[in-house]
Amino acid sequence: MDVCTLNAVTAEQVTRHERKERTRRALLDAALRLLADRGFASLSLREVTKQAGIVPTAFYRHFASxxxxxxxxxxxxxxxxxxxxxxxxxxxxxxxxxxxxxxxxxxxxxxxxxxxxxxxxxxxxxxxxxxxxxxxxxxxxxxxxxxxxxxxxxxxxxxxxxxxxxxxxxxxxxxxxxxxxxxxxxxxxxxxxxxxxxxxxxxxxxxxxxxxxxxxxx
Amino acid sequence: MDVCTLNAVTAEQVTRHERKERTRRALLDAALRLLADRGFASLSLREVTKQAGIVPTAFYRHFASxxxxxxxxxxxxxxxxxxxxxxxxxxxxxxxxxxxxxxxxxxxxxxxxxxxxxxxxxxxxxxxxxxxxxxxxxxxxxxxxxxxxxxxxxxxxxxxxxxxxxxxxxxxxxxxxxxxxxxxxxxxxxxxxxxxxxxxxxxxxxxxxxxxxxxxxx
DNA sequence: CTATTGAGTGTACGCGTGTGCACTGAATGG
DNA sequence: CCATTCAGTGCACACGCGTACACTCAATAG
Structure with missing residues (x-):
């Protein structure tokens, strides 16, 4: 692994992770917003993903459940x-x-x-x-x-x-x-x-x- | 209204109410039983009526919601x-x-x-x-x-x-x-x-x- | 430059939901 | 005794749910 490769790897991980982390945050924020007037138990996966602006099945890229x-x-x-x-x-x-x-x-x-x-x-x-x-x-x-x-x-x-x-x-x-x-x-x-x-x-x-x-x- | 009629009326209301009251109790008890490990918000009308032993639509004879x-x-x-x-x-x-x-x-x-x-x-x-x-x-x-x-x-x-x-x-x-x-x-x-x-x-x-x-x- | 990875998509499924509607049949009332 | 009331039934509907599956297409790796 030379410096160039290392930089590439680093850059990749940063950008990749960055994108993923942003969506993860969106999910957490969406949940928090919905939880303003309801209990966590009554929160559905579909609601959260809709609020976060992604499709339901993409949820599993970030959380197992x-x-x-x-x-x-x-x-x-x-x-x-x-x-x-x-x-x-x-x-x-x-x-x-x-x-x-x-x-x-x-x-x-x-x-x-x-x-x-x-x-x-x-x-x-x-x-x-x-x-x-x-x-x-x-x-x-x-x-x-x-x-x-x-x-x-x-x-x-x-x-x-x-x-x-x-x-x-x-x-x-x-x-x-x-x-x-x-x-x-x-x-x-x-x-x-x-x-x-x-x-x-x-x-x-x-x-x-x-x-x-x-x-x-x- | 003579005594006989009055008795009849009383008997009717007692028995009628009694039956209804018993089902009402069954609904409340069913809910309480289900609430042992879940929040009220996550309780469905169908669950409660099933637990109480009546059909879902009969619920409305006792509670508006x-x-x-x-x-x-x-x-x-x-x-x-x-x-x-x-x-x-x-x-x-x-x-x-x-x-x-x-x-x-x-x-x-x-x-x-x-x-x-x-x-x-x-x-x-x-x-x-x-x-x-x-x-x-x-x-x-x-x-x-x-x-x-x-x-x-x-x-x-x-x-x-x-x-x-x-x-x-x-x-x-x-x-x-x-x-x-x-x-x-x-x-x-x-x-x-x-x-x-x-x-x-x-x-x-x-x-x-x-x-x-x-x-x-x- | 080509191959791989993986975040996000779209479709489809079976299931549980609340509730509208027409009904049955025993308890009740006159 | 006959008419009425009404608790409880059974069927139907449209909808939201979790999630399986095959997919697209940039970002990344070699």
């Missing part, structure tokens, strides 16, 4: 979610303002990626089979990461792993509830969003204000 | 949920043991009505259109009722309505998470159930232990 596409969407959406927590982590962390900052990050992130968050919340609870399980697994991992973050805070250092996980689960659950509220609010309704934001902050404060008085045994 | 049947299921399931909170209310209420007792009531109730709780949790988040909205509305009412209950507790008497609603929402959300955990645990896995139960108690304790230190303004 709809379920496969669903799992790909889970991975993509979870990448978005992790992006959010990374943003929240790197925000100014005055221990008092951290809740306010985190909630603001969440609200902005949900606005910017409505489709991913809608997909995750819907399929976590309403989903079926492989897709639901994939979301459940990823969210559990996510919650465990949050538990590690929590362990660094004052007053939580000596908590047991189990208790930290319990608290992280509670926070994630509450957060998903907030996400749902945000998604159900009409997009332009700033009053509603402000109220949801305030309520979300209160929820987190109520959870954290109990930390000093916590005892693990009932 | 599948959506209609879904709303009926929401109402029925919410009646079950309200039964649970009534049971929890009437349990021995030593302020310390109330959490433990409430969680036990919840766990037993979910075991006894798995199908209803599965339906509610699934359609609350994963649902679509009329059914999801019906569940959302009913759950909001339920949460408001819980807020009224909370207002009777020591330390919560002087809380604002908004704060009480916030706390009630948080509790309902956490409770629904517990329901989900219970439904996902394999039926016979008593270890898993015990762990879920313990975690649920801790969640509630973490929420309530913060009450004395609560201040409404951030």
């Amino acid at each position: 709809m379920e496969d596409l669903g799992v790909a969407l889970v991975e993509e959406s979870m990448r978005t979610l992790r992006g959010m927590i990374r943003a929240a982590r790197s925000a100014p962390a005055s221990s008092a303002g951290i809740i306010r900052a985190s909630v603001r990050t969440l609200v902005e992130h949900v606005r910017a990626h409505e489709d991913h968050y809608r997909f995750l919340t819907r399929e976590r609870y309403g989903g079926t089979g492989t897709v639901q399980r994939a979301v459940a697994v990823e969210l559990r991992l996510f919650s465990r990461e949050l538990a590690v973050d929590l362990a660094r805070f004052e007053g939580l250092r000596e908590w047991s792993t189990e208790d930290l996980n319990m608290m992280a689960d509670l926070i994630v659950t509450a957060m998903l509830g907030t996400v749902l509220d945000l998604l159900e609010a009409r997009p332009g309704d700033t009053d509603a969003v402000a109220h949801i934001q305030r309520t979300a902050e209160k929820r987190l404060r109520l959870v954290t204000v109990g930390v000093p008085g916590w005892r693990s045994d009932g | 599948m959506e209609d049947l879904g709303v009926a299921l929401v109402e029925e399931s919410m009646r079950t949920l309200r039964g649970m909170i009534r049971a929890a209310r009437s349990a021995p209420a030593s302020s310390a043991g109330i959490i433990r007792a409430s969680v036990r009531t919840l766990v037993e109730h979910v075991r006894a009505h798995e199908d209803h709780y599965r339906f509610l949790t699934r359609e609350r988040y994963g649902g679509t259109g009329t059914v999801q909205r019906a569940v959302a509305v009913e759950l909001r009412l339920f949460s408001r009722e819980l807020a009224v209950d909370l207002a009777r507790f020591e330390g919560l008497r002087e809380w604002s309505t908004e704060d009480l609603n916030m706390m009630a929402d948080l509790i309902v959300t956490a409770m629904l998470g517990t329901v989900l955990d219970l439904l996902e645990a394999r039926p016979g896995d008593t270890d898993a159930v015990a762990h879920i139960q313990r975690t649920a108690e801790k969640r509630l304790r973490l929420v309530t232990v913060g009450v004395p230190g609560w201040r409404s303004d951030g």
